[in-house]
Amino acid sequence: MLALQLSALLTILPACLQAARILAIFPFPGPSQYINVVPYLKTLASRGHQVTSVNAFPQKTPVSNFRDIPIPEVFQNYNDIVNELYVLHELNMWQLFSFINKFFVNITRSVLTNKEVTETLLPPGKDHYDLIIVEALRSDAYYGFAAHFNAPIIGFSTFGTDWNIDELVGNVSPLSFSPLVTAGLTDRMTFGERVTNFVDTTISWLNYRIVHMPEQEKLYEKYFPVASKRVQLSDLNRNFSLVLLNQHFSLSFPRAYVPNMIEVGGLHISHKPAPLPKDLEEFIQGSGEHGVIYFSLGSNVKSKDLHAERREVILKTFASLPQRVLWKFEDDQLPDKPTNVFISKWFPQPDILAHSKVKLFITHGGLLSTIESIHHGKPVLGLPFFDDQFSNVKQVTRAGFGLGLDHKTMTQQEFKASIERLVREPQFAETARRMSDRYRDQPMSPLDTAIWWTEYVLRHKGAYHMRVAGQDLGFFAYHSLDVIGALLVGALLTFTIAVCILRKVASLAGFGSSKRKQKVQ
Structure with missing residues (x-):
């Protein structure tokens, strides 16, 4: 109300x-x-x-x-850049952030x-x-x-x-529980993960200041000459x-x-899902009690560009399932496509996820897809490729409404076992519904x-x-480093003065003592 x-x-x-x-x-x-x-x-x-x-x-x-x-x-050159994203794991952190900043x-x-x-x-x-x-x-x-x-x-x-x-x-961004988006970490980090997060964030900050900002400042001064003055x-x-x-x-x-x-x-x-196209609705309704699995790798990763061996793993797995599968595939034809698979270059994703017969969402783990899965209360199998997708899939697995696999190394057996577990074990769907209830419970x-x-x-x-x-x-002022520095300098000066005074007192005391000894003799 x-x-x-x-x-x-x-x-x-x-x-x-x-x-x-x-x-x-x-x-x-x-x-x-x-x-x-x-x-x-x-x-x-x-x-x-x-x-x-x-x-x-x-x-x-x-x-x-x-x-x-x-x-x-x-x-x-955008497609070339997207293809380069697949090898980002081969770069060190400085090279990674330089690549991002150049882009x-x-x-x-x-x-x-x-x-x-x-x-x-x-x-x-x-x-x-x-x-x-x-x-x-x-x-x-x-x-x-x-x-x-x-x-x-x-x-x-x-x-x-x-x-x-x-x-x-x-x-405020305490690094103790605020992971770098690209790190694939959660807010509950071990000591080793906190060290990694601190180092990686520091490298990101330095790269931004040293490499990225000078380039942006040049563009600003060139194209906004009046404003920049x-x-x-x-x-x-x-x-x-x-x-x-x-x-x-x-x-x-x-x-x-x-x-x-x-x-x-x-x-x-949209909070009012639109009706699906007739052919799509008929395909979903024909799935019977087994329901439908929706598979999409988002807008940047193209299923048609997957390595042939990876595509074969996916095809054989889908062919062995009792469920029907909607696969966002960017070509008109998919060789060896099983009869239980429906391909399309585009799907109305939120409307599909809202359908009661959709039992599982296999996704790259992009944030929009993750949010949509939670909104509609669907379990997730995450196959992350780059950027924040690893963190999103880790959050999914930690929350308990999905699983994650490495798309580069997963076997047909692992892929099928994960799908079957997510579809058959009720706790995943129940957790997804609870997550949906929490998310939807907002005043506006x-x-x-x-x-x-x-x-x-x-x-x-x-x-x-x-x-x-x-x-x-x-x-320096925001993080009180100037205050800490001043206090340290003050403490050092106080300590130095105190040592000098004590040495002077000790010297004077020693001099007086030697005089008394001479007098006694």
Whole structure:
């Protein structure tokens, strides 16, 4: 009832708030990131705000109050980059973070050199915007749009948070229970894992400061020459009004947040599943009592590109199962496809997971897929490939609603045994349903929450009253290293003075004693 009342309240807010001009920058070439955020942007447009979206996936049909600025340049060499992700485990940590930073520097440059961006957004005085919303993912230079338009800025993080996102709003990130996203760790770390997390995070921080930021500062000064003379990029990085996180404590683990850091995990999920296409529904209904398994490796990993030997393991396993299988496969034909397998280049994933006959989700472990599995209460078999997928699958196994396998080494027997266990043992489905209940038990839907806080920032002209003082402190002051250093220097000086005094006293005492001895003689 409370959720309905709050949602109803949202419907009357446009009458109380002047329509704003909003510039949104989400140019990442992986479609899952934009799938996550586009319902949020479209909802803002439906509420009367004029939204300009800089992105790689423009709308196929016009949307009222919504203007696309396509950035096709970000797709240059993208497939080659995705293929390189498979060998990231061969790099040391410094090389890994350099690879990541180079990738995002190239994306940032693609945005700032795009013809429509340079002609309509970058010229001084050409246009104005009341709010900037950016994907806060190592593309610091286009935070310059906030200074360029003298507008507040909201960050959106599609993977939750890490030390880099936390720094935008002065949030606390104790390394003792805040693992690096790429580390494949949970918040319950052993001593050895905490050492690894500390070292890896330190390397990430140093690489960001030494390698990444100088490149971003060059881009900022080149493409925002007027704004960069007024505001340094290091100040923009600490001037965010709000950060929205695609995360929720029921999905991962609880942690502390400052007031302007808001969890909105799963805002892309519709709460009213749409009917499935006729052929898909008939295939699912024909599964009988055994039900259906849904298999997808997401938008970046292509099933068609799997090594032939890996594909054979999967095919033989599926052929031996009593369940029917929906497989997201990017080619029209799948050689040796079993009769119980239905392939398609695209599936309406949330609608499929909502179906009562779907018994298991085999996934790469991307965050959107993990959230969708929890929302719909489905057990998971995770086959992680890179980035945060390892951490997500580890959380799944720790929570007890799924299992994980190494896709590079798993045998047919291991793959089949894991599937059978997840389908037959009831505790996995029961845990998934409990996780779903916890996640859904929120006063407002994630999308309504994101909209409310966005318009809160607009209503209060940036809502700078929510900013913690830590946003204005440098690294040494924020961590009290200057205080610790001063105390150590003070203690050292006190100790040195005390030693000198004691030596002087001892010397004087020794001198007096020798005089008395001479007198006695």
